[in-house]
Amino acid sequence: MPERSYRQNCGIARAADLLGERWALLIVRDLLIAPRRFSELERRLKGMGTNLLARRLKDMAAAGLVVNGGLRDPYALSDMGRALEPMVLQMVRWSLQWVPIPANPDGLHFPDWDLLALKALFVPNADLAVPVLAQFEHGGWQAWVRIAPSSCAYGLGKPDTPSDVSFPCLVSALRSPAGILRQLPPGQIASAKKFLAAFPLN
Incomplete structure (x- = not known):
């Protein structure tokens, strides 16, 4: 004890x-x-x-x-x-629903904390026939997220295989998907839409 x-x-x-x-x-x-x-x-x-x-x-x-x-x-x-x-991810979901995010947060933040939030937001989709691999790179920070019909995995650094879509910023991709989509090459748009649809904020 x-x-x-x-x-x-x-x-x-x-x-x-x-x-x-x-x-x-x-x-x-x-x-x-x-x-x-x-x-x-x-x-x-x-x-x-x-x-x-x-x-x-x-x-x-x-x-x-x-x-x-x-x-x-x-x-x-x-x-x-x-x-x-699972408990930590549920705490993230609870916080997003019930604990307001400050309008101008000034606390310490590391972008890889957002990977846990992303996994917490993931909604399984049986219609996602082909997995989507997304890469994120912002200010020297790199990470990847791979989604399949019933799973979401992530890691730091570059993925071992070529990504389907590359986002400049993880948070911006979720909060302003329309703006992010306008910045992507045409060949990545379809994969980006499938990826973003798996993480509804509301």
């Missing part, structure tokens, strides 16, 4: 014992996207502090949520940790 525990015989309380500490879910968020080195997590979790980050990672490793192969290896989620993805 964690040092700070609700000490209640309830599944929600037991889960909160592991995940309810401040910053724990944000560590899960970042490691769901990709394995991270300690220095990278520290940069992305500004305000947390080195000692607290080290303690959280140690506690999460002891609980079986996080694995670390050695001093030079990145931290990654275990199978137990990755099993939290």
Whole structure:
């Protein structure tokens, strides 16, 4: 049992014992996207502090949520940790529906956080006969998203195979699809429309 525990015989309380500490879910968020080195997590979790980050990672490793192969290896989620993805995606959906986004948000933001939001928004489509691979590149940041009739996968960097459509910005593609479509080559329009239709914002 964690040092700070609700000490209640309830599944929600037991889960909160592991995940309810401040910053724990944000560590899960970042490691769901990709394995991270300690220095990278520290940069992305500004305000947390080195000692607290080290303690959280140690506690999460002891609980079986996080694995670390050695001093030079990145931290990654275990199978137990990755099993939290459906819950995290549902939290994203809940937030988009019930928690207003500030008109002028000034908080820290990394574009790969939007990949989780994209997966949360994905709507399966049995009529999508052929998978669509989209590439995103903005300010040196690169990522890809591949959709199929019932799945959505993503990764950082360039895709291993040629993409069907290349978007300049992930957020702009969703918020202003008409404007983005006008910027694309004619040969990418059909794939872009199929891709964007899988992620309704409303």
